Amino acid sequence: MKEITITINGKTCSAPEGSTILEAARYNNIDIPTLCYLKEINEIGACRMCVVEVEGAKSLATSCVYPIREGMKIVTNSERVFQSRKINLELILSTHERKCLSCIRNGNCELQRLCKDFNVDDEDYYNGENYEYDFDDSAVHMYRNNNKCILCKRCVAACSKVQAIGVIGSNDRGFKTHIGCAFEQNLGEVSCISCGQCIVVCPTGAIAEKDQTKEVWEALEDPSKYVVVQTAPSIRVTLGEAFNMPIGTNVEGKMVAALRRIGFDKVFDTNVAADFTIMEEATEFLNRVENNGPFPLFTSCSPGWVKYCESYHPELIPNLSSCKSPQQMFGALVKTWYADKMGVDPKDIFVVGIMPCTAKKFEVTREDEAAAGYSDVDVALTTRELARMIDKAGIRFTELEDEAFDNPLGEATGAGYIFGATGGVMEAALRTAVETLSGEELQALDFDEVRGMAGIKEATYEVNGIEVRVAVASGIGNAKRLIKKIQNNEAFYHFVEIMGCPGGCINGGGQPVQPASVRNFIDLKAKRAAALYVEDSARKLRKSNDSPIVQHLYKEFLEYPGSEKAHHLLHTSYRDRSVVHHS
Structure with a gap:
């Protein structure tokens, strides 16, 4: 150039x-x-x-x-520039709720940092009328406090331009301008998909996930509770950022060590459940190939995407895989098979998921997610919430020695690791499905065509005389474009992976917040995803169907992929939520 x-x-x-x-x-x-x-x-x-x-x-x-x-x-x-910036900050503070000590973003607030840089103090420079806004905690996954909003409109842009949802925007005009939903509805009353992309771009504490760490601390203190924690694939390559480690650092061993020191009875890996997801989803896909549809089969691991489908495209519900997400499959297995093995009553097991995703908080409340008669997962915490627990416990994270996950639900294949990046679920499924379709051991395990941070990726594979067409989309804005192509008969696919957040889980709404100075000039998604692919390539076993624990559980407990028992425990159902959208 x-x-x-x-x-x-x-x-x-x-x-x-x-x-x-x-x-x-x-x-x-x-x-x-x-x-x-x-x-x-x-x-x-x-x-x-x-x-x-x-x-x-x-x-x-x-x-x-x-x-x-x-x-x-x-x-x-220049001094003129400095003075202008300082006055702007003082004007912003004149309408800003300055309860910084109790703010969730204290120490990680872009407004706070700039006030420090430009020597802005807490004096009331510009006194005048101020509006007080109600605290909105109506949504399952997050809250909104407009008294801390600075009208930067980043959240609006993320919701409308990136996710193409647009449930929030600027209401009123002039001094009364504020961010809200249409007709001043609460966030819990509109078709928000719970993705949390608004949270990770907010420069202040105006919006944040609902902190559920208190519930987890209480469970850990309860002697009658057997508290199990599982960590999603992407957490190990993002958690380090909360402790000022380089972006993309794999902290799996330190993460496990920290969770043990917090007091969890068992520390397991959601990657193992991802392997089970592949076994069930690949089987579902192969059944559709044998029965000629319905196509495409859409993946169902991303709860933000699933909620979007139910709310905005209920006609596509028959195309959604009935597989639970890895988080929910894990909880179902722990409260059934593992509970029986350990001789623990499922009602006494408290399962915590450490997730990259605020939509997981919604997912644990869904219907048909209670295989043992109790919620598969009790609490889903974000990466940020885990970081706060580590800080509260006084754990010097960066100085911890690496420790390994507990067995038997701690040994995953490389396929489970790549679930955290866009295209990873597709690639993991293809490794198993292609091998099953061809009847031969798959030698080339890297499906490069579905990798990378492009919003939409397409590929065609020749397998045993069958031309398998696949597509991958991340971010709901891209998903909408792909769905439009499918419904207008401009494209045909057998299998489609959709992740609700751009780049997949590594860029989820529950991940560590990075300031705009980083987000604008560093490719967070690529750096985080690269660390997962490194881990995948280093694994001895890289196909879900080769996992010893997967093979053992099917033989001993689940019978076979797609069995009636597997369907009861590992699959779910969906419902039309569009009435909320159109009300």
Whole structure:
């Protein structure tokens, strides 16, 4: 790409043609502060924190939307610029609920950090009328406190542009402007899919997941409870970020050690349940191949996607795999097979899932998710909630020695690991399904066509004389585009994987919050996913059907994939939720 010459703070430098001032400064190792800006998502120049001086311009320029030109002279650090940014912060604080000590984002708040950088104190610079908003905790997975909202509109952009859901937006005008749902409905009354993408982009504590760590601490204190924890595939490559470790660091061993020190009776790996998911889902797919449909078969591991399907495309419910997600399958196996093995009454087993996803909090409340007569999973915590538990327990996470998961539900194949990245479920299923269809041992286990961070991926595989067409989509905005192609007969697929969040679980709404200064210039999704693929390639066993524990449980307990018993324990049902959307 052609580069042009500009001057920043008196130094001659260059940057790619077409860059904004913000991008050009970053290209030359200069950070310009932002609050509303999200690259390619929310480029609205509303917060005015990114203002700079441009020679020849009468007013300060918003660098996030101002394109560079040859010979442009820019100043990012003048006293005029600093004073403007400080005044903007003071104006924001004048309507902001300043209860920072009790805020969930204390210490990880972009507004708080900027106030520190620009020496803004707690004095009431601009007194005047303020509106007080009701606290909205009507949704199962999150709460909203508009008294902490700074109207950056990142959440609105994530909901409408990325996820194409659009259940939140700007209500009223002028000083009364606030973020809310249509007709001032509570979030629990609209068709929010619980994905949490609004949470991970919020720069303050205006929205956050509902913290359920208290319930877990209480269970751990209860001597009558046998408390089991399971960790989703992606958690091991994201949890380290909460302790300032490099993005993509695999902390599996430290994570297990920390969970033991918190006090869990058993520390297991959800990856094992992912292997069972593949066995059931691949069997379901092969049955549809034998019976010529209905196609496509959609994966059902992502609860945000499942809720979207029920709410916005109930006509596709027959195409959804009936398989429970790995989280729920794990809980079902623990409260049936494992409970019997250990001689523990299922009612006394408390199962905790550590998940990348706020929609998992909704999933545990779904109907038909209680194989033993009790909820398969009792509480789903996000990665962030686990990090808070580790901090509260006083555990020096980065100094822990690695420990291994407990057996027998701690030994997973490489196929289970890649569930955390977009395309991973598809690839894991293909490894088993292709081998079964062909009747021969699969030698090449990497299905590169379904890997990567592209929003939509398509591939065709020739298997035993059958042309198998597959597609992968991540993020509901991409899912909508793919569904439209299918319903308009523009494309045909046998098998489709959809993840509710862009990039899959590694970018879930429950993952560690990274500031915009990181999200805008570092590919979080790619770095996190790469660590999972490294782990997969290093495993001796990389196909779910080769897992010893999977083989053992089918032989001893489940009979065979797709059996009546397996259906009772490991499968679920769905319902039309569109009445909520249309009400």
